[in-house]
Amino acid sequence: MTENAILAAGIRKNYGEKRALDGFDLAVPKGAVYGLLGPNGAGKTTAVRILTTLVRLDGGRAEVAGIDVATRPRQVRRRIGLAGQHAALDEVLTGRQNLRMFGRLYHLGKKRAAARADELLERFDLVEAADKGVKEYSGGMRRRLDLAASMILAPDILFLDEPTTGLDPRGRNEVWEAVRALVAQGTTVLLTTQYLDEADQLADHIAVLDRGRVIADDTPDALKRLIGGDRIEVVVRDPATLPATAAVVARVASTEPHIDETAARVHAPVTDRVAALTEVARTLQDDGIAVEDIGLRRPTLDEVFLRLTGHTADEEEKKKA
Amino acid sequence: MTALTKTPADETLRERFRWAVADCWTIVLRGLTHYIRQPSNIAWQLGFPIVSVLLFGYVFGSAMSVPGGGDYREFLMPGMFGMTMAMGFMNTSYVVVYDSTRGVTDRFRSMPMAPSAVVTGRGVGDLIAATVDLTVLALTALAIGWRSSGGVLGTLAAFGLLLLLRFSLIWLGVLLGLLVPNEEAAGSLFALAFPFAMISSAFVAPSLMPDWLGTIAMWNPVSATVTASRELFGNPAAVGDTWVEQNALLMAVIWPIVLTAIFLPLAVRRYQHLSR
Numbered sequence: 001m002t003e004n005a006i007l008a009a010g011i012r013k014n015y016g017e018k019r020a021l022d023g024f025d026l027a028v029p030k031g032a033v034y035g036l037l038g039p040n041g042a043g044k045t046t047a048v049r050i051l052t053t054l055v056r057l058d059g060g061r062a063e064v065a066g067i068d069v070a071t072r073p074r075q076v077r078r079r080i081g082l083a084g085q086h087a088a089l090d091e092v093l094t095g096r097q098n099l100r101m102f103g104r105l106y107h108l109g110k111k112r113a114a115a116r117a118d119e120l121l122e123r124f125d126l127v128e129a130a131d132k133g134v135k136e137y138s139g140g141m142r143r144r145l146d147l148a149a150s151m152i153l154a155p156d157i158l159f160l161d162e163p164t165t166g167l168d169p170r171g172r173n174e175v176w177e178a179v180r181a182l183v184a185q186g187t188t189v190l191l192t193t194q195y196l197d198e199a200d201q202l203a204d205h206i207a208v209l210d211r212g213r214v215i216a217d218d219t220p221d222a223l224k225r226l227i228g229g230d231r232i233e234v235v236v237r238d239p240a241t242l243p244a245t246a247a248v249v250a251r252v253a254s255t256e257p258h259i260d261e262t263a264a265r266v267h268a269p270v271t272d273r274v275a276a277l278t279e280v281a282r283t284l285q286d287d288g289i290a291v292e293d294i295g296l297r298r299p300t301l302d303e304v305f306l307r308l309t310g311h312t313a314d315e316e317e318k319k320k321a
Numbered sequence: 322m323t324a325l326t327k328t329p330a331d332e333t334l335r336e337r338f339r340w341a342v343a344d345c346w347t348i349v350l351r352g353l354t355h356y357i358r359q360p361s362n363i364a365w366q367l368g369f370p371i372v373s374v375l376l377f378g379y380v381f382g383s384a385m386s387v388p389g390g391g392d393y394r395e396f397l398m399p400g401m402f403g404m405t406m407a408m409g410f411m412n413t414s415y416v417v418v419y420d421s422t423r424g425v426t427d428r429f430r431s432m433p434m435a436p437s438a439v440v441t442g443r444g445v446g447d448l449i450a451a452t453v454d455l456t457v458l459a460l461t462a463l464a465i466g467w468r469s470s471g472g473v474l475g476t477l478a479a480f481g482l483l484l485l486l487r488f489s490l491i492w493l494g495v496l497l498g499l500l501v502p503n504e505e506a507a508g509s510l511f512a513l514a515f516p517f518a519m520i521s522s523a524f525v526a527p528s529l530m531p532d533w534l535g536t537i538a539m540w541n542p543v544s545a546t547v548t549a550s551r552e553l554f555g556n557p558a559a560v561g562d563t564w565v566e567q568n569a570l571l572m573a574v575i576w577p578i579v580l581t582a583i584f585l586p587l588a589v590r591r592y593q594h595l596s597r
Contacts, residue, residue, distance in 0.1 A: 053432045056596050077433040087425035092355050104347045107340060133358065149428070303487040 005065060005157050005188035006051060012059035013046050013212075020046040022212035024060070028157075028190055028205075033183050035203030036192040037305070044192035045085070048161045052082045052188070065156050081158045085165060087136050087142035088149070095145050096121060096130040102149045113152075120148040124178055140171030147178050160191040163199060176201060177188060196243035196302050197286040209269045210309045223304045228297050232276050233267040237290035242266060248283045252276035264292070341435035348442020348467040352416075353449065366412065367457055370405045374398070377524055378465065388526045391557025398477070399556055400523030403547035405454055406487040407518040410494035411510050413447055417498025421595075430595070437562045440592070443493045451487045455480060470555035479553035482573045486546040489577030492584035499591040522547050526559035527566070539565050542580060545572035 006028035013021040020044045028034045034045050049055040051064055053073035062069040065079040089098050092321050096117055103113025121130045124144045128138060134145065143163060150158060163179065164172040179202055182190055193199050200220050208216040208223070216223060232252070236245050242259055245266045251258040252275070253268030260267070270276040273296050284291055358361060376576035377385070378394045380526045420426045420439075429439050459480075469476045501507050521527075521536065527535040538544055541559070548569035551558040560566045 049427075054427055054430055054596060074433055079432060080431065082428065082431040084424045084427055086424040088428040090351065090425060091423075092358055097354060101347060101351050102428070102432070105344055105429070105432055105438075107343075107433065192579070250348075 003029060004063070005032070005131050006034075006190060007063040008047070008051065008060070009062075010060035011047070011050060011057050011062055013043075013050060013055070013057055019212050021050070021203060024209075024212060025214055026207055026217070028188060030188055031186050032070055032204045032205055033189045034191070035199030035206040036190060036209055037194070037196065037199045037206050038192075038209035039194055039305075043210040044194075044209055045161055046212075047209070048082075048084075048159050048190070048192055052080055052159050053077055061166050067233040071111050078153070079156045081155035083143070083146045083150040083159070083163055084161045087139075087146040089142060089145060094131050094133055095137070095141075098145065099149060099152065104151050108152070116152055120151060123181075123183065124148045128155060137172065139167050143167065143171065144178055147175070147182075151182065153189065157188045157190070160192065162192055164195065172198075172279075179280050190226045196258070196300060196305065208305065208308055212281070216304075216308050226304065226307070230270060230298055231267050232273075232274050232280060233265060233293075234271045234280065234284070234291060235263065235265045235293040235295055237264070237292050239264045241289045244287065245289055246286065247286045248280055248287070248289075251283075270296075337435065341437050341441070344435045344438030345441040345445060348438050349446045349449065352442070352446030354451075356450065362519045363453065363457070367454060367517075368456060369408075370401050371461055372459065373404065373524075374401050374465070385525070386529075387557050388528050388559045388561075389557065391559070394469060396559065397524065398462040399550045399554055400521075400547050401462070401467055402455060402458055402480075402491070402550065403521070403543050404442070404518040404523045405458060406451060406546070407485045407490065407521075407523075407543045408514045409447065409454070409487050410490040410497070411507070411514050412450070413491050413494025414498035414501065414510055415504065415507045416443065416521050417495050418501055418504055421499065422503055425528060426595070442473055442586070443495065444488070447491055447494075448484060448488060453483055455483060467556075471553045475553040475555070479550035482546050482549050482550060482553070484576070484578045486542065489580040489584075489597065492581060492588045495588040496591055499588070499595075517541070518543055523558070526527075526561070528559070528561045539563060542572075542576035545569050547578050549573035 005028050006026060008024055008068060008098045011021050011024040012019070021244065022045065024047055026034075026036075026047075035048065038044050046055065050057045051062055053069055053076050065078045065080070067075045069076055090101070093101065094139065099117035099120055100113050103116050104110065106113075107228040108116060121127050124147065126141065126145060126148070129141060134142060136152060147160075147163070164175050167175065176198075179189065179191070183202075191202060193198075204219065206216075206218065206220055206223060216226070218226070232249060234245055234249060236242060239261060242261065242264065246257045246259050249266050249268050252270055252272075254271055255269055257266050257268035259265075277294070277296055281291075282295055284294075352483060374397065378397055381394050382397075386395055387396045420429075426439065430436070469479070471479065497510060498507065503511070520538050521541040522538060523543060527538040528542065529535075530538055545565070548558050548560060548566065549572070552560075552569065559570075560569070
């Protein structure tokens with residue numbers, strides 16, 4: 001087996017006139033957790049579908065676990081797990097029946113499929129609901145069962161396509177914890193997401209995807225450094241004091257402070273973090289400006305995206321809608 | 322030379338076949354588990370034919386006549402069996418669209434299972450379900466006085482032809498299930514299934530319809546199966562003197578072959594189209 005769990009070189013995929021992937025390159029080392037980040041329509045799902053043998057590629061080359069996806073799809077299928085955008089489950093069957101069915105289709109045999117189902121129910125905290133119909137499951141429980149189903153063979157590489165889309169915060173946390181547990185066991189994970197904080201939370205590498213190609217590929221911290229250092233942020237009680245506050249912030253900031261009227265907020269990049277914070281806090285107090293909140297924060301991945309593509313993830317989505 | 326290349330290939334082929342059968346059976350079991358977990362589904366599926374029997378047999382029945390004589394209810398029962406088989410493809414479509422909209426089809430396709438099992442399992446499962454449907458309907462028919470005078474062989478042959486029609490329409494069901502976008506659209510396939518089943522000899526002899534409609538009805542595959550099964554059951558068949566009506570038994574075999582020859586390749590192509 002090669003060093004890379006996933007290798008994509010110049011993948012092209014067209015849907016009619018539309019270029020879904022246009023020279024997609026990616027190298028995911030074994031044991032890594034890669035986040036594939038991008039707005040709707042950037043090509044994330046197409047990339048996952050090609051790598052999981054669901055869709056043929058038009059050009060380029062893809063290897064998963066060192067095996068060519070296009071020529072030996074059956075071999076690839078023995079080594080991967082996929083949890084797609086929907087919880088791909090039979091809702092009439094119980095959780096246990098679902099896992100047993102998929103286990104038998106993975107050719108585990110009746111006994112081993114049953115034993116594996118029990119193991120996974122335990123691991124994903126679904127023992128109590130095991131014999132209830134999936135229909136009665138909450139969104140988070142469905143995703144957990146879906147993850148369990150994708151783990152039946154203990155795959156080398158796990159693909160998660162927007163694993164928390166449509167979940168409430170609680171369900172999201174449930175899924176995040178399940179994913180972290182898998183990662184701790186050394187599974188290589190490629191996950192796609194349009195939630196920037198999700199990539200930040202789970203991934204140790206992030207590839208930013210825009211219009212069918214990877215435009216940045218680095219650690220979350222390095223990506224943040226890419227757009228400059230930390231920022232100081234002040235929220236004032238009275239929006240009328242915003243100009244005065246901006247003037248104070250400007251003294252320590254490395255560029256012109258940005259004023260956000262609706263949030264009554266002033267923020268600006270700073271170099272000497274602690275000195276800037278103490279200076280601003282003291283001056284504002286001396287000047288009698290009432291402060292709601294003051295702090296230093298690292299830039300968000302949203303800002304990274306804006307910096308890299310010239311547009312925010314939201315804008316892209318609005319254009320589509 | 323040949324020995325070198327042949328042995329492993331044969332192994333793989335046999336193994337593949339074994340898994341194709343095993344995976345097919347796993348999918349069949351899944352379908353049967355659905356019936357066990359939702360027994361009310363059988364009642365819903367049979368509700369329509371049973372209500373139709375009551376409606377046609379008792380409400381319209383007195384106004385119905387069978388050309389050439391014979392009891393209308395005797396005439397009606399094979400028609401009801403045929404209608405149920407003809408409309409069964411909607412169940413197939415429904416399950417296919419359910420699986421593809423929920424990503425279950427994609428999960429199957431990303432797994433190392435035999436790709437054919439998704440369809441063969443569907444087919445075998447549907448035939449088992451259709452056999453259960455026919456059994457319940459036959460018992461209902463017996464209860465309201467229908468009898469087969471065709472002997473054991475003739476009766477079995479008639480049921481066999483009915484199942485053959487259901488089998489040949491599985492591929493149409495798979496194809497439509499892959500073409501429609503969602504479950505609601507699958508439900509509206511009723512608008513297709515209803516005239517397909519009704520514009521036939523199932524309830525009224527085609528000779529009593531306007532000429533053009535009668536001709537369509539005569540050539541409807543459902544008519545061939547229904548008329549053939551009437552003849553085999555020894556029920557009044559009200560056969561006209563056109564060639565297609567005179568050769569219902571032959572057509573009841575030919576039509577399913579033709580339907581399979583058309584829709585099986587189309588369904589397979591559509592399934593392969595998923596990976597485009």
